[in-house]
Amino acid sequence: MERALREVRDSGAEEEKESRRSPVGVVCSGSTRGSNPSRLFLGTQRPLNSLDPDPNPNPSNKINRVRIPNAIHRPSSYVASFAAFAMLTRSVANDVLTVGKELRTIADEFIPREYQDYYLHEMKKLLANKDSEFAIVIDEFQPQSRSSDQMFKAVETYLGTKVNESCIRKLNVCKNKESLAVRMNENEEIIDEFDGVQVKWRLVTNIEQSGSKRCYELTFDHNRHRFLIIESYLPYILERSDEIKARESGLKLHMIDNGYPEPKTIILDNPMTFKTLAMEPGLKKSIIEDLDNFSSGKEYYRRIGKAWKRGYLIYGPSGTGKSSLIASMANHLNYNIYDVDLAEIDSDSQLKSILLEMPSKSILVFEDFDRIQNPIGDVKDNLSSKTSFTRLLNLMDGIWSCCGEERIFVFTTKSVDKLDPALVRPGRMDMHIQMSYCTFSAFKQLAFNYLEVEEHELFAQIKELLETVNVTPADVAGELMKCRKDATVSLERLVAYLEKKVSL
Ligand SMILES: Nc1ncnc2c1ncn2[C@@H]1O[C@H](COP(=O)(O)OP(=O)(O)OP(=O)(O)O)[C@@H](O)[C@H]1O
Secondary structure: OHHHHHHHHHHHHHHHHHHHHOOOOOOOOHHHHOOOOEEEEEOOOOOOOOOOOOOOOOHHHOOOEEEOOOOOOOOOOHHHHHHHHHHHHHHHHOOOOOOOHHHHHHHHHHOOHHHHHHHHHHHHHHHHOOOOOEEEEEEOEOOOOOOEOHHHHHHHHHHHHHHHHHHHHHHOOOOOHHHOOOOOOOOOEEEEEEOOEEEEEEEEEEEEOOEEEEEEEEEEOOHHHHHHHHHHHHHHHHHHHHHHHHHHHOOEEEEEOOOOOOOEEEEOOOOOOOOOOOOOHHHHHHHHHHHHHHHOOHHHHHHHOOOOEEEEEEEOOOOOOHHHHHHHHHHHHOOEEEEEOHHHOOOHHHHHHHHHHOOOOEEEEEOOHHHHOOOOOOOOOOHHHHOOHHHHHHHHHHHHHHOOOOEEEEEEEOOOOOOOHHHHOEOOEOEEEEOOOOOHHHHHHHHHHHHOOOOOOOHHHHHHHHHHOOOOHHHHHHHHHHOOOOHHHHHHHHHHHHHHHHHO
């Protein structure tokens, strides 16, 4: 496979250099020139094993249909297959294949051997046809499938916001433009711009024997931009549509217990925010600053050549607010949470799939990581019982440094003492956050949350008691909730509870 890839790369490299040198010019797309543009099929118009490269036998039509192989090991994973396709295309075009060992691994991972030749054939067409024009076609349905193609849905969602923008400009009445479900009409065209390149979208309906079929057609102002479109613009649309959907439906909590077939998704209904989280104000402020620096750090991470990711280790006894902190982080950044139960993950490849599929603006959470912790350096393929923390981090580094961006991962544990020293070693996790037993300032936040009191004569006594006894914010919150209507009664009960703890 490597030799074949090199051959493909050589055919495309010269052209790529050329295209980088030439100024961006506007060339009419095929339709305006009167000839049919070449077509790159995304999604699956035909079953992958029909290896006929061009179903249109008319030679004057010169349609080059190039499709992403989607017969990956996990058929549900469109995003993963797309990521693998985009990465390999980029590696070929940029001549980085020789150093991109990880990329080859990913290709082997996601593209079964029997389809690799076909895939190379498709890629060759894409690289070789520098003079033909391209229209990227995204079909609504895959064959033998009733559910619409993921890329088609993403484009529909994304273009919906573009339609909305024009509505808003015209009507000037809509406050929340993204909540409008406006969609393009048939044959309507929308011009979009990405990285200085103008692209044109058209919704086309073809009437066939089996019924009408819709697809989006994408043309752009010069053929040399096809790499930019495949590597950056389409992944950008997938990510943007995720964001739009997340905003429309609230934050989501994804439970990944075995990675197959799809993560279970629950709307995150945890209203905890940094305003309501009880925590030392200084620590809270530094976490918020850290998150803000991270989310606005795109250029910084690019400049220093590091993957745009950040890791947090949150530790503390049960009930000190580790999960509440994660919810606050997600609400603050408007990220979705992916909750991974490592005990259910059977292999590195399963974990790799999860990492590849995680959209940007996500928080990947490994709760109670120490439960499954194991000796360092074991390279057997069973993550749940054998893989070390170091290995897990290396996997994340490898995958996230070559695809995707803006990801946070969080490890939580009840006891930092039991942890693998590799985890707590400086530099492995970007920030260590200790969630402590309830301090007086945390109590004041809870009293405000639950009773709406900022000062009370019992506060001094409570302060003293909290200095002598270990209770968690969850314990205090539980007491305060018992009599919400009368603050004094509630605080008296808390005093009694704390005194009882002291006497034990
Ligand atoms: N720091 C806190 N600020 C506000 N509320 C808190 C805090 N800590 C705990 N609580 C309250 O206690 C409940 C349980 O806390 P949470 O689940 O966040 O603790 P945890 O440390 O993740 O516990 P565990 O380790 O058992 O999962 C929360 O839903 C919240 O109501």
